[in-house]
Amino acid sequence: MHPLVVQYRAVVVKEVRQTVRDKRVLVLLTLVPLIQLFVLGFAVNFDVRHVPTAVVDRDGTVESREYARTLLAGDTLDLKAEAHDEQTAEALVERGEASVALVFPQDFQEDVLRGSGARVQALVDGSDPVRSGVAADAVARHAAQRVDRLIQEDARARGETRPRPAVELVPRVLYNPELTTAVYVVPGIVAMLLLIVTTIIMAMGLARERETGTLEQLQVTPLKPVILMAGKVTPFVLIGLVDVGLALGVGAWVFGVPLRGNPALVALATLLYVLCTLGVGLLIATLSRTQQQAFVGGFLFMLPAVLLSGVLTSVRAMPDWLAWVTYLNPIRYYVEVLRGSLLKSAGLGDLWLQVVLLGVFGTAVMTVAARRFHKTTA
Structure with missing residues (x-):
């Protein structure tokens, strides 16, 4: 050797x-x-689940409660507290007890039924951009889906057939389907x-x-x-x-x-x-x-x-x-x-x-x- x-x-x-x-x-x-x-x-x-959420329902109607219920039905947002005004909700976010606060205005149901454009304010804690970004996206996505559903229901009530959109996005996640x-x-x-x-x-x-x-x-x-x-x-x-x-x-x-x-x-x-x-x-x-x-x-x-x-x-x-x-x-x-x-x-x-x-x-x-x-x- x-x-x-x-x-x-x-x-x-x-x-x-x-x-x-x-x-x-x-x-x-x-x-x-x-x-x-x-x-x-x-x-x-980085998976965002069960984000603590506060709700301020100043309208207190069937429509506002149903909207909040469907929004909180998934596993992204969890109801943490119900506040009476925006100041209380902001205090919850400031103390870290909630990451998102949803504020329903007083005339929410009336604006929905009138079709004049109802608004829901979402106060998001920006100190955690990952969680806040996902939460804000969930709120916006739910709003778009609910608007589309309301338009379809209104069209069916009038006996109209609403055409399907010309472009429909069908996402497919590769390599890591569960993200x-x-x-x-x-x-x-x-x-x-x-x-x-x-x-x-x-x-x-x-x-x-x-x-x-x-x-x-x-x-x-x-x-x-x-x-x-x-x-x-x-x-x-x-x-x-x-x-x-x-x-x-x-x-x-x-x-x-x-x-x-x-x-x-x-x-x-x-x-x-x-x-x-x-x-x-x-x-x-x-x-x-x-x-x-x-x-x-x-x-x-x-x-x-x-x-x-x-x-x-x-x-x-x-x-x-x-x-x-x-x-x-x-x-x-x-x-x-x-x-x-x-x-x-x-x-x-x-x-x-x-x-x-x-x-x-x-x-x-x-x-x-x-x-x-x-x-x-x-």
């Missing part, structure tokens, strides 16, 4: 034994990511957890060895820096692949994330992504003298990287000048591969650009980190 292979295997075995021996690190690398996946998968939820938040978010959480496991743990591990003097002891051995670096990186690559497999299994079993794509494509993208994150962790470690510095450096990299990756918010929603920055973020490409492959069953022909860019970023970052590691260990 070639001496370099023997040296490489010796370093890998040493790193694996050290990791297995340290129960805290082993738990941090395996069990903690799964716990975080459970917590974040349930905590990050479940977890199906969209879990692939991004997998990328985020893998970033934590590989980047921060790698950086802190090397910094700890520098503090304890273990790295200096290895420097006096005949090991070449490239073999030493490869041996230290390899266990984290394997741990990253295992973590992704466990996370996707939990995502499919607990959160219903579909696994439609090619597992080989996901494994290839994961390998290239891990090279990117490990390269960043290795680079941070070479720039840090203590574990505290390594942790701070990893955190300062991780926070903007996650925010500019499309994990939680769409890149299309960002300003143009900021969206261009995301092209330098490998997390974006990995998330696109996961969502495209798992949810849409996209293949390499559809995601080849993201895979190539992950390879380019991984090679570039690992090369810079290797040169820096060679200088610090020479």
Whole structure:
């Protein structure tokens, strides 16, 4: 066997034994990511249901009560309180006891029967734009449906046949018919957890060895820096692949994330992504003298990287000048591969650009980190 292979295997075995021996690190690398996946998968939820709603019915007629009853019949809005005036309703919204307040004017039924255009005021709490936007859309959609129903009833009462509209919208949701938040978010959480496991743990591990003097002891051995670096990186690559497999299994079993794509494509993208994150962790470690510095450096990299990756918010929603920055973020490409492959069953022909860019970023970052590691260990 070639001496370099023997040296490489010796370093890998040493790193694996050290990791297995340290129960805290082993738990941090395996069990903690799964716990975080459970917590974040349930905590990050953009599905809007049961929005607390206050009703001010100044008309008090059959029509206003029926309108409010049908509006609150679904699972989007829930009746929280009935107020006597707008000031009381605004106070409920201000205290957070209600997110929406519906105000029916005094002549609501009369305006409906007269056909002069009845109005319902909806006071919406804008401090929570996601929930408020969905609630306001539900109110507007219900109003449009009820107006159409009233027009049809009036036409039938007159013996007229109201023609169907020339254009009828028939929505069909693809890939995520239930519009479940977890199906969209879990692939991004997998990328985020893998970033934590590989980047921060790698950086802190090397910094700890520098503090304890273990790295200096290895420097006096005949090991070449490239073999030493490869041996230290390899266990984290394997741990990253295992973590992704466990996370996707939990995502499919607990959160219903579909696994439609090619597992080989996901494994290839994961390998290239891990090279990117490990390269960043290795680079941070070479720039840090203590574990505290390594942790701070990893955190300062991780926070903007996650925010500019499309994990939680769409890149299309960002300003143009900021969206261009995301092209330098490998997390974006990995998330696109996961969502495209798992949810849409996209293949390499559809995601080849993201895979190539992950390879380019991984090679570039690992090369810079290797040169820096060679200088610090020479």
